[in-house]
Amino acid sequence: MVETQEVIKYPLDDYLRTERLPHIWCPGCGIGMALQALLWSIKELHEQGVIDRKKVCFFTGIGCTARASGFVKFDAIHALHGRAIPVATGAKLGNPSLIPIVFSGDGDIAAIGGNHLLHAARRNFDILVVMINNMTYALTGGQLAPTTPTGVRSTTTPRGNPENVMDTTKFVASLRPNFVARYSVTQPTILRTVFKKALPKRGFRFIEVMSTCTEIFGRHTGFRDPYELYSRLKKICKIKKISSIDEIKYDWENEITCGTFIDKDDPSFLDMYFKMYKPRGMVYGES
Amino acid sequence: MVETQEVIKYPLDDYLRTERLPHIWCPGCGIGMALQALLWSIKELHEQGVIDRKKVCFFTGIGCTARASGFVKFDAIHALHGRAIPVATGAKLGNPSLIPIVFSGDGDIAAIGGNHLLHAARRNFDILVVMINNMTYALTGGQLAPTTPTGVRSTTTPRGNPENVMDTTKFVASLRPNFVARYSVTQPTILRTVFKKALPKRGFRFIEVMSTCTEIFGRHTGFRDPYELYSRLKKICKIKKISSIDEIKYDWENEITCGTFIDKDDPSFLDMYFKMYKPRGMVYGES
Amino acid sequence: MEKARKYQIIIAGRGGQGILLAGHILGKTLVKKGYYVVHSETYSAETRGGDSRSDLIVTIGEEPDLIRIRKADIAVFMFDEQMERYAKWVKDDATVILDSTYIDKPTKNWSKIISIPFSKLAEEKVRNRRVANMVMLGSLSVITGLFEVGLLKEVVAESVKPEWRDVNLKAIDVGFEAAKEMGLG
Amino acid sequence: MEKARKYQIIIAGRGGQGILLAGHILGKTLVKKGYYVVHSETYSAETRGGDSRSDLIVTIGEEPDLIRIRKADIAVFMFDEQMERYAKWVKDDATVILDSTYIDKPTKNWSKIISIPFSKLAEEKVRNRRVANMVMLGSLSVITGLFEVGLLKEVVAESVKPEWRDVNLKAIDVGFEAAKEMGLG
Amino acid sequence: MRVEFISGNEASAEGAMTAGLKVYVGYPITPSSDLFEYLSEKLPERGGIVFQGEDEIASINALVGAALAGAKAMTATSGPGLSLMAEGIGLACMVEAPLVIVDVMRAGPSTGIATHVGQGDIMQSRWLSHGPYNLVAFAPFSAQEAFDYTVKAFNVAVRLRLPVILLSDATIAHTRERVVIKESGEIEVEDFKRPTVPPEKYRFYDPDPRDLVPPMAFLGEGYYIHAESLSHDERGYYDTRPSVYRRLVERLVKKVERNKKSIVASKSYYTDDAEILFVAFGSVARSTLALVRDLREQGIKAGLFRPISIWPLDDEKLIEASKRAKKVVVVELNQGQLVEVIEDALWHHQRYDVEVLSLPMILSETPSPDEILDEINSKGWKLW
Amino acid sequence: MRVEFISGNEASAEGAMTAGLKVYVGYPITPSSDLFEYLSEKLPERGGIVFQGEDEIASINALVGAALAGAKAMTATSGPGLSLMAEGIGLACMVEAPLVIVDVMRAGPSTGIATHVGQGDIMQSRWLSHGPYNLVAFAPFSAQEAFDYTVKAFNVAVRLRLPVILLSDATIAHTRERVVIKESGEIEVEDFKRPTVPPEKYRFYDPDPRDLVPPMAFLGEGYYIHAESLSHDERGYYDTRPSVYRRLVERLVKKVERNKKSIVASKSYYTDDAEILFVAFGSVARSTLALVRDLREQGIKAGLFRPISIWPLDDEKLIEASKRAKKVVVVELNQGQLVEVIEDALWHHQRYDVEVLSLPMILSETPSPDEILDEINSKGWKLW
Amino acid sequence: MFDIVVIGERCKECGMCINVCPKKILERGEKTNSRGFYVTYSPKPEECVGCRLCEYVCPDFALFIRPSSSPTYILVQR
Amino acid sequence: MFDIVVIGERCKECGMCINVCPKKILERGEKTNSRGFYVTYSPKPEECVGCRLCEYVCPDFALFIRPSSSPTYILVQR
Ligand SMILES: Cc1ncc(C[n+]2csc(CCOP(=O)(O)OP(=O)(O)O)c2C)c(N)n1
Ligand SMILES: Cc1ncc(C[n+]2csc(CCOP(=O)(O)OP(=O)(O)O)c2C)c(N)n1
Ligand code: SF4
């Protein structure tokens, strides 16, 4: 054993606002795992010269997940609850050379922000959205999310959730954007590869990341230890090849189907706009 | 020929605020045709004792279509642009014996109101939503709607719509509510039957009605005469049995697939809520 | 404060009758003549039906402050409902021009009333009731003498879409001729 | 205005240490004793970490107007960061109680300072660091003499979920004993 | 009647249940969520429904529907949520839907500090929606008042057919105190004002000339009501005529003025001979009251006027309270909002003789009496 | 420089293009849609992008993104849309995003009358968002001013890093007039205030002590900026300490006051010897000016003060204009909103000697001078 | 056999009924209503087969078909 | 062979790394950091197979694995 004051850098330190660490997330919280995978993918793409990290911008709403914008060393806007997607949209319009990443929670993206998600996906607008799905409103203390499994208790449904649950990935897929995938923090290396795949693409890209909220969702579902919850999630998150999107499942008791469900290269919104409207003196990408 | 001052009543006059007719819709506008079919279905259900017309309430947003609430002789709320669904939701919560009908435009329901549509459908909440899709923002003069076919001109996309178009029916179907159908004003008798089918059901029911905006959409697409536009719509609105929702098309050039795509009787939101929360002294329906 | 010459013009009718376009074209024409013009619009939400009204304030030599007319010197009513609604905005000694297709008799006893069936003329002579507004402008040139019909046609030619140009110009001619025939020049 | 007897109590620590629950339980206990109590909370958005603070104003015989304490007569600090932040809210002659698990030395020279390793005791004797708050309340009963430990246990028993009851009551005993052993009674 | 040791939020929830709450629709937001959570536990047993909307826009619009269906309806939120409700609150005013909105004020602007107190929504609560309208807002200063004024908020809402805002703040919301809880019968609970004519004669917007409020039929009763967000006549029919528009909107605005006497509330402390009159509300009024007591002990003739109804202000009581005052000091947790309301009232009563001093404290904590005093001292005002 | 016969909306669009508009995001709403439509035709040729959002919430939030990416950004809307932007405008204030919002006022409240004029958003434009903040609003009274003050709105927005509202109204918006259009160079066009230090030293919220405005780096330039809607320090890092919160929010509020001189605008007519001072803005000011001219012809010493900047008010010019006035009559198309601003200004300048008369006209049309006169006469005031 | 009933004041002359009638027995009338629209007319009501297509497409609640022993075109003036 | 590097101040004692390590060579240490968390420790770094599972699951950017010729557990105090 060596104890050292020597500056041994964590491999991602250049991509973190290290002065703000430790971050606010609870012990064992899955958000940090997802963020780690994302930062690795950016680091690799940057080092390979595929993207310029200076152009990468984080856009987050409000929530535990959304706090990520405060810990990463990129341009970042910590905006309003539910509004990360329109802010990212505007930024991309303002400077089409930016590489916007929306990184936010399930409540933020799929509940209050649902309409922005819907229309950004439908337009195939040129942003990457990473939705960390911990199946609850964590920051505010565990209220019902649209993603909370039916029957599970939340602080606003103390006798269990009476609502039909939302499969965000299936719904986004119905809008046919360029990239739709769902994975889990229990699949860290795959996650990294998927981020790497999606990030340099044009058009709308959606990645749902199943995550562990150890503090709140764990408590509501009776998992006391972060690892217990993680193991449970690992068990049900099954990667599958599917023939129709109808087949994917979002079922906390048995299976949450993971995989890349759409990966295509249709013209994006900005491709179309630039083609039809030719804004004077502007170009959109080289390709 | 007989000219008469005698009070010969139009068969639906009891269901209309006749003192407000003629209504504001332009000559040949499809909204009136859709409304006629809907009123017939209510009349028949009422006369058959299936529903009590006193319990039927119309909820509309803002738009040409939304003006319907002012012409029907039912309880009606002409609310805000995009918000007819939440208002109807609240009314149903306030008095579960009501039979709410949301009747509004594509911009209203699918653009600004998209998030309410999404979550009401996802929750399988007990209302009927009729969306009149005239493929434009008609009342405000012909701006782009999410349903405007790609390439078609609108006043805000003067060189054609660069956006990928929204197939609202497909998207709602991905949320698995109890009833999802799309038909056209060019199929008036079928429409009547479908309304009759959907109205007494529990849970969320969505019916998209393809319609003709003769004044604006007709102008933008070069159809001068109401009947020309109607004929064009008739040609492309094809009723089909499908095996997967993926197959349906929303393509102004070739085919807008019509049909009843989901018809099931899963427990509705209120069924579930009443079962789990048993609000004291309240019942929900007899069944 | 010295008073410059000033005309207050109101054009009113139902939505769909092209009232706003008529006002716009008239305004543009008068600006080309070198007058100061303020042209304001009132309309209902409905694309068709409902009220539609153009106010024009035309001054020669001094910039106008008013937006809405106070009382019209020249009034054009294309439909009776609006005539009734807006009659109070018209001076007793105004020149009042009515589309007799839709107006049987004037609401008030204005001193100078001219009835021409603009819509009918449009329908019959141009086969398009929508250009009644242009028929009216053609007549207005004769009646008021404020602008030449040639200038009007120039403005119309550059303002409307190419496919609509001919029918509009035709309509202006129809109105011009009608007024001339009635000896209103 | 005659002054009634009044205690101002502050309990502060990090989020997750159960500061708010401690304040709530203490308040309920004191209300049961017949005192007027105002209990207010401050916390950060974070579920864990960040500040957490309970203020209690306890009066005997008169309803309090204040919500926040002015200066505490009794202060409990469960973590050093918060001690440093809130030291200014404590009277110089206050009774100050510190969780020595996380606090090495007091920020100020208060006249009466009592250090007990609440978190360590909870960890070691109850196998659950989260009940350090209850250990603290057990000790507080001894140190302040404001309420009986039996009454405290009654309140806890009716306030927390059944599955948590025993561990909490155990923790109270641990705190009570520790204080007794230190001769603080 | 029972006594509980509960927070302001819990007291509001209890007040709503006493008033007959039937539908709660909410969206979580700190520091209001625990009110929502409390009702989620308790309301179904009391015969009501609790529903979580997809956002605050859904909440406020659902309340309009619920209210017109005849249910007493409420939501609770905080600044960001209130901002999202701006359009819906205007709708409630226009269609005359009685409902209650609890705004638990936190430190703003924007996301600000979710867990910390603020008093920055005073002007917003009155002016957040577009166009001319009017509404009512109460600001409680204790858990007991949170209970009492939630009941009153419902009473005023149904009596006037309009939205009423309860301007609570994070400190009041989360402070636990002794609260005496009463049931309907022990405390006045008003019911909706109901039609007195048969459906054929009934018009949804036909006001009682005395109070300018139209009696209210519910959805589903066969009155065939038409609620209209556009300018409308007494039947609810869209009408663009300036005269109809004017009749409607003037009534909507004057409704509050006309019924002002039965709405306004305030409390004055030591004002009989007060030369320095403090004005404060909500949690800040607690500290200010303590400060006033300190000053009195030092022989300084200080007093406190505490408005409870903010919109409309109890201006007559203010004038009375300020009758001997030479200086009026308005203490608030924002950049100076209430002070404008106070100045306006004094101006309208021609009280040009008093000097109004604004003490805006842009703080994220309820200041202690000493902090208020420090702030005053830092201004260099010669008050005593 | 060129002369056009265009409407107020078109003039605003032209003004925005002169000011360097790069991103327009809008959602259609009468009576603002034609501005959107005009830009849809013209902006791409001028090197900008026009985008239709799914609603007004998307629009305002997209503007924040565009602005921080370094694009001059604008939207146009009317009351209902402005209400929906309440939260986003607060965000723009908090993150200090410079942008311009054109609010074409129509008859409200709620849906009201979409095609008719109103002036009911005065107070709303200042107070629609929660918490303490500040912003700027201009109200043009002609198509020419719509052009000029759109340019100025952009200048102030980038100079102060905040949202600026152009309070137009349906009458101004749709009235066609002669407008002199200038290009950048012919009229002052300001650019964003840019960093003067290298990225390592740069902090996104580090204000220039003179004007309290932090220079602005853009997204994508390598400054690694962090824009934060929570309470934050100079780096943008979340901080809940009252001292940090206070420093931030006080600066946000005072930024406007500090730079007031370069913002305020107004125009006075016949005020040198005016005993009756009218105050009016926007389209109503046109009729009021005509009325004043009528009165002058009758030998009555009437004058007009016309505020152009409403927030902040040009109070010094108001005081000067009212120096001989015994009565001030405030004419506006609402229930009386501007009058409160005027009273407040007079109170602060101790002008207790003037009587302020409020002439609120809840009308859905711009009144003619005669209608204003009738309204005055109906009040029974003895003005002349 | 059927009556063809038209509520004159409601007709907007859109021509939909005329276009859809399989028997081609409807036409633009010669009378205008108070809004200036030429109200639909049928010179040959006796040829009507009662398919009601005209009724279904009328957006204005202006025209309907009813069984009748003496088929008539009825114009309701109201 | 690998070094196991832990940034002590970042560790939150969540135990994820300990649980996922296939070699079971990580454990809760005996030292707390300034926040009171017992920092992860490895008594047997030489048995590490470099699978990096521990690194991937660490939500706190607190632990990483690096190739090394002299496998060591390194606690960075910072
Ligand atoms: C307009 C508005 N409404 C509500 C809130 C309160 N709020 C903050 S975060 C949040 C939900 C967080 O859930 P999620 O997006 O799933 O993020 P998580 O904390 O689970 O990562 C809510 C409701 C807010 N900040 N703004
Ligand atoms: C908040 C808000 N934004 C915008 C508008 C303006 N507006 C009224 S109707 C409408 C769209 C109408 O389109 P649609 O819903 O398709 O109805 P249609 O007229 O085509 O039947 C819009 C944008 C409004 N009234 N409120
Ligand atoms: S509350 Fe849940 S989601 Fe939030 S930081 Fe803690 S574990 Fe993670």
Ligand code: SF4
């Ligand atoms: S504008 Fe279009 S949708 Fe509206 S009434 Fe006319 S035809 Fe119908």
Ligand code: SF4
């Ligand atoms: S019922 Fe059929 S046949 Fe008879 S008029 Fe109508 S469309 Fe023609």
Ligand code: SF4
């Ligand atoms: S369809 Fe109806 S409105 Fe149209 S022409 Fe025929 S009768 Fe008249």
Ligand code: SF4
């Ligand atoms: S790299 Fe693998 S073997 Fe080595 S410590 Fe980590 S988990 Fe254990």
Ligand code: SF4
């Ligand atoms: S996973 Fe990271 S934070 Fe958790 S115990 Fe291991 S090193 Fe510490």
Ligand SMILES: [Mg+2]
């Ligand atoms: Mg979540």
Ligand SMILES: [Mg+2]
């Ligand atoms: Mg539409």
